[in-house]
Amino acid sequence: MELDIKNLISLGIKSLELSKLKDSADLIPGFIESFKKRDQGFLNLPKVKAQVLSVKSMADKLQGKFEDIVVLGIGGSALGITCIRDCLLGKFSNFSKPRLFVIDNLDTISEIESLINLDKTLFIVISKSGSTPETMAQYFYFKDKVSKENFVFITDSNEGELRKIGTDLQIKMLDIPANVGGRFSVLTSVGLFPAAMMGIDIEEMLEGAEEMAKDFENKEFERNIGFQLATIQYLLDWEEGIRISVMMPYNSRLFSFADWYRQLLAESIGKDGKGLTPLIALGVTDQHSQLQLYNEGPKDKLFIFLEVEEEDGLKIPKIENENFKYLSGVSFGKLMSVEKKATEQALTQYEKPNITLKIEKLDAKNLGSLFMLFETSIAFLGEYYRINAFNQPGVELGKKLTKEILSKK
Ligand code: PA5
Numbered sequence: 001m002e003l004d005i006k007n008l009i010s011l012g013i014k015s016l017e018l019s020k021l022k023d024s025a026d027l028i029p030g031f032i033e034s035f036k037k038r039d040q041g042f043l044n045l046p047k048v049k050a051q052v053l054s055v056k057s058m059a060d061k062l063q064g065k066f067e068d069i070v071v072l073g074i075g076g077s078a079l080g081i082t083c084i085r086d087c088l089l090g091k092f093s094n095f096s097k098p099r100l101f102v103i104d105n106l107d108t109i110s111e112i113e114s115l116i117n118l119d120k121t122l123f124i125v126i127s128k129s130g131s132t133p134e135t136m137a138q139y140f141y142f143k144d145k146v147s148k149e150n151f152v153f154i155t156d157s158n159e160g161e162l163r164k165i166g167t168d169l170q171i172k173m174l175d176i177p178a179n180v181g182g183r184f185s186v187l188t189s190v191g192l193f194p195a196a197m198m199g200i201d202i203e204e205m206l207e208g209a210e211e212m213a214k215d216f217e218n219k220e221f222e223r224n225i226g227f228q229l230a231t232i233q234y235l236l237d238w239e240e241g242i243r244i245s246v247m248m249p250y251n252s253r254l255f256s257f258a259d260w261y262r263q264l265l266a267e268s269i270g271k272d273g274k275g276l277t278p279l280i281a282l283g284v285t286d287q288h289s290q291l292q293l294y295n296e297g298p299k300d301k302l303f304i305f306l307e308v309e310e311e312d313g314l315k316i317p318k319i320e321n322e323n324f325k326y327l328s329g330v331s332f333g334k335l336m337s338v339e340k341k342a343t344e345q346a347l348t349q350y351e352k353p354n355i356t357l358k359i360e361k362l363d364a365k366n367l368g369s370l371f372m373l374f375e376t377s378i379a380f381l382g383e384y385y386r387i388n389a390f391n392q393p394g395v396e397l398g399k400k401l402t403k404e405i406l407s408k409k
Helices: 006-010 018-036 042-047 049-062 079-089 109-115 133-143 161-169 189-197 202-217 225-240 252-269 291-296 322-327 332-349 364-385 393-408
Strands: 002-004 068-072 099-103 121-127 151-156 172-176 244-249 277-280 301-308 354-359
Touching: 002 225, 006 332, 006 354, 018 202, 018 225, 018 364, 042 202, 042 364, 049 172, 049 189, 049 202, 068 133, 068 189, 079 099, 079 189, 079 252, 079 364, 099 109, 121 133, 121 189, 133 161, 133 393, 151 161, 151 189, 161 172, 172 189, 189 202, 202 225, 202 364, 225 301, 225 354, 225 364, 244 252, 252 277, 252 301, 252 364, 291 332, 301 332, 332 354, 354 364
Parallel strands: 068 099, 068 121, 121 151, 151 172, 244 277, 244 301, 301 354
Antiparallel strands: 002 354
8 A cells, every 4th residue: 555645745835845744754753652642442453353253253153144234323333334345345235135234324224124024134233332312213113123133232342221231131242342432443343243244354354454553653754654644634734724635536435435534534633623624526426526626626625536556457349439449448447547647637737735545456454454544544633633533522412412302302
């Protein structure tokens, strides 16, 4: 994996000169010291062997017993597993069984219910806090329609209402470590158990994450991609007033990754009047929907392209029509990568900051690395902004008010 920042440097922005960026690496030791005081567990997850064992043993017992899997969860309890499914099984994987449905919103329940056989479906209820109204409402909706043998709960290892219910009803349960928050939980049983049930190699995913976690403490700017990302995002905001971050994968499967990152960035950094606004776009599709704005609109965005180097070899056949000869025999992957190149060149000509993360191929190992990379970049961003990137008081307030309003009624 490599971060290409040439286009950004070529813009000659004073505060982002290469020498200044490299010097910023002096901040790494202090940031790491401060991060360690926050007691966050996500960095060490790939090393927690007990977690893999419990996930695999539960998956071994349940695999083959169900036609479909339904995840009840929202936010950090839904976005990670949706991303794993789309990236590793494909955008259209739900056309064949076993299918993995993630009911996050409140208005998709009846649609999904009409597609499944309740008796032959495993319901995985995921909530770190164990009290999120959307998830609990969904659980109570299905509770008496389905045998308790069809449920697995994934929740905080020590506390919460979901854990109490699970203990009382003797429901199968997996833990989320107390020091791993919702949006950082994709490499706990939250992402790993549904993935293992779908036959995904979770150990490879953790191996990729572990390799990336090693770079977190690397004091060289070039070798620490998480720090590079954070430094660029922070300086563009602080020095240039550019505080919209557009993640644009040139890969349909990775669109869900951008969706996962959107929550991570928004909830972690949007605090104390500070924050970066995440947008997501899909290459090439959104060239025909967003690119006009990106090229000729306000200079208020950083573009983070994700590019998968292994190309789709499927070829366009020979074309005789003179007007389309340039497409003759070209692979769709090549066309996609050329269009990406054209987009980044156009943006650079319009002096819009853009960088590209290059990923050799989209597999379980690299997806694990990607999760860890962007989580570590958020840890650095939190230190830059001097905020606690790991809480979400604004989200909690919404949950509290929902409860209060409904209780009055
Ligand atoms: O990151 C977070 O903590 C939140 O976005 C949560 O993931 C989301 O609110 C769901 O919470 P829970 O997993 O407690 O049901």
